[in-house]
Amino acid sequence: xxxxxxxxxxMTVYAHIRAMADQNRKGLALLIDPDKFVxxxxxxxxxxxxxxxxxxMVLVGGSLLTSDAxxxxxxxxxxxxxxxxxxxxxxxxQIDRSADALLLLSLISGRNADLLIGRHVEAAPAxxxxxxxxxxxxxxxxxxxPLTTAAYMSQALPIPHNKPEVAAITALAGQMLGLRMMxxxxxxxxxxxxxxxxxxAVKKEVHCPVxxxxxxxxxxxxxxxxxxxADWAVIGTAFEDQPEAWAEALKMALTxx
Numbered sequence: 173x174x175x176x177x178x179x180x181x182x183m184t185v186y187a188h189i190r191a192m193a194d195q196n197r198k199g200l201a202l203l204i205d206p207d208k209f210v211x212x213x214x215x216x217x218x219x220x221x222x223x224x225x226x227x228x229m230v231l232v233g234g235s236l237l238t239s240d241a242x243x244x245x246x247x248x249x250x251x252x253x254x255x256x257x258x259x260x261x262x263x264x265x266q267i268d269r270s271a272d273a274l275l276l277l278s279l280i281s282g283r284n285a286d287l288l289i290g291r292h293v294e295a296a297p298a299x300x301x302x303x304x305x306x307x308x309x310x311x312x313x314x315x316x317x318p319l320t321t322a323a324y325m326s327q328a329l330p331i332p333h334n335k336p337e338v339a340a341i342t343a344l345a346g347q348m349l350g351l352r353m354m355x356x357x358x359x360x361x362x363x364x365x366x367x368x369x370x371x372x373a374v375k376k377e378v379h380c381p382v383x384x385x386x387x388x389x390x391x392x393x394x395x396x397x398x399x400x401x402a403d404w405a406v407i408g409t410a411f412e413d414q415p416e417a418w419a420e421a422l423k424m425a426l427t428x429x
Contacts, residue, residue, distance in 0.1 A: 185229075185256050185273035186307045186352060192228070193381040193403035198426055200394075201229040203260060203385060203408035205360070206245035207237055215252055217415030222255055226422040231406065232271070233260035235325040235360065243268050259304070262325070264295035273305035275355070280346045281312040281339070282328025309353045309383075310346030312339055312374075314366050316387045320359025333364075336373035344377040354378055356402075358386025361409050365393050368400035375401030391421030395428040 192199045202218065221227035230249055232242070246268045249257045259266055259274040267274065276299075279287035299306065313323055315330040323330050331339050343354045354374060356366045365387035375382050384397045385406030394405045405425075411418060 185258060185305050188228075188256065189307070189353065189381050189404065198398045198402075199228045199383075199404035200226060200422060200426070201231050201258075201383070201385075201404055201406045202227055202411055203231045203233075203360075203406050204245060204249065205234045205237075205408065205412065206232060206241040207234065208412050209241065209245045209248075211248050214412070214415045215248070217411065217418065218249075218253060218255075220416075220419060221422065222253060224419055224423075226419060226426065227255060229256045229258055229404075231258050231260040231275070233262050233266050235262040235322045237262065237266070242266055246271050258307075261295075264291050264298070267295065267298050267302055267304070269302040269304060271304060273307055274299070274302075275309045275353075276306045277309050277311040277355070278346070278351065279313065279326055279328055280310045280349075280351070281314070281331050281342055282326060284326060284328050287326055287328065307353060308351045309355050310343060310351040311355050311357065312342060314339065314356055314358050314370065314386070316358030316366060317363030320362055320386075322357065322359035330359075331370075333367060333370075336367065336370035339370045340373035340377045343374045343382075347378045347380055351380070353381045353383060355383045355385070355406075357384075357406075360386070362387035365389075365397065368396050371397055371400035371402050391423075391425040394422070394425035398425065399428070 256272045259271050313330040315333045381403040383404040384402040388407050389410045397405050
């Protein structure tokens with residue numbers, strides 16, 4: 173029990189996530205793929221959203237990284253931003269002690285034991301040494317179009333897009349196991365977002381914060397996710413493609429909720 177209490181209980185980033193959810197303040201996280209991060213292109217957009225109070229967290233990581241850019245990316249974000257920088261790990265090697273926290277993802281929507289506990293066992297010694305704040309998170313992959321990198325790399329069958337009840341009882345089971353947040357994800361490059369019906373069904377069953385990402389490409393889609401019950405929305409590919417175009421869209425989404 174010493175490991176759990178010492179490394180998971182003092183959750184400053186989680187306290188921020190939880191407080192916003194409890195106060196019905198909607199959060200926006202930007203997911204940065206280190207392989208695609210171009211500082212001179214993406215940092216101005218990040219800084220602008222930060223200064224306008226439209227972004228509340230930066231997630232860093234990816235299902236498949238093909239370069240050594242991970243640590244360089246974390247360092248650049250920590251240097252220039254005051255937002256929490258949280259690792260969204262796609263492998264046990266995506267650990268950087270200079271980050272503020274790490275989402276300890278358990279792929280509860282699949283039946284791949286490696287991603288339920290195996291990778292966690294591999295990463296545990298390095299995580300303990302890093303002293304990162306760990307946020308145990310139930311990760312639910314949702315079918316949102318053609319096969320995504322996340323689904324392919326995880327070898328996990330996504331929850332069907334039209335089966336909100338499956339997502340809801342899966343999230344409920346994850347909460348019963350002690351997971352402190354649920355992340356519904358269509359995957360990078362998803363053609364459509366997680367449905368409002370699924371978000372609402374999950375939110376009805378759990379009392380922990382619900383984060384939703386994948387396929388969110390417009391302010392209207394983000395507003396719909398918030399209205400359905402998402403506490404946090406995540407944009408990745410859409411921000412990478414047009415980092416300068418999101419301020420007005422996010423103002424609209426946040427104003428509606």
